Amino acid sequence: MRRLAIGGLGLLAVLLAGCNSEEQKKIDMQACSGYGFKPGTNEYAACMMQTAQNRAAQQAASQRQQSYNDTIAQQAQKDRDAQAQAQRDAQDAAHQAEIQKMMSDTSIPTVTAPTIPSIDTSNMHCTGSQGANAGSMSCSSN
Numbered sequence: 001m002r003r004l005a006i007g008g009l010g011l012l013a014v015l016l017a018g019c020n021s022e023e024q025k026k027i028d029m030q031a032c033s034g035y036g037f038k039p040g041t042n043e044y045a046a047c048m049m050q051t052a053q054n055r056a057a058q059q060a061a062s063q064r065q066q067s068y069n070d071t072i073a074q075q076a077q078k079d080r081d082a083q084a085q086a087q088r089d090a091q092d093a094a095h096q097a098e099i100q101k102m103m104s105d106t107s108i109p110t111v112t113a114p115t116i117p118s119i120d121t122s123n124m125h126c127t128g129s130q131g132a133n134a135g136s137m138s139c140s141s142n
Helices: 002-018 021-034 042-105
Strands: 124-128 137-141
């Protein structure tokens, strides 16, 4: 019911805003004449002034209501955006946790380097050649 009343005020404001000042003046004059006031009297002038003030107040109230509605709509959009961002963040966190779990569940085998047997070189005598056979080496055990 409240929305209907607000919508009715908004429609009235739109209709009144659509009238130019001359058209509105004619409407106001007809209204005041319809109330029984005669043009040129103080009562008629007061009616015209009161009608204009009522219209201005109604337009201001309509603008305030529209501003309020816009603020509510903007806040609702911000809330929806924040909720969507929170859902994306939660999905990202769950995905990261899943990756971490997969990484910790995967065991990488340990590779051990083969051991090379040690050679006792204390009894060995090695000589290298020079000249034409440079780069060759020969070793013998004592």
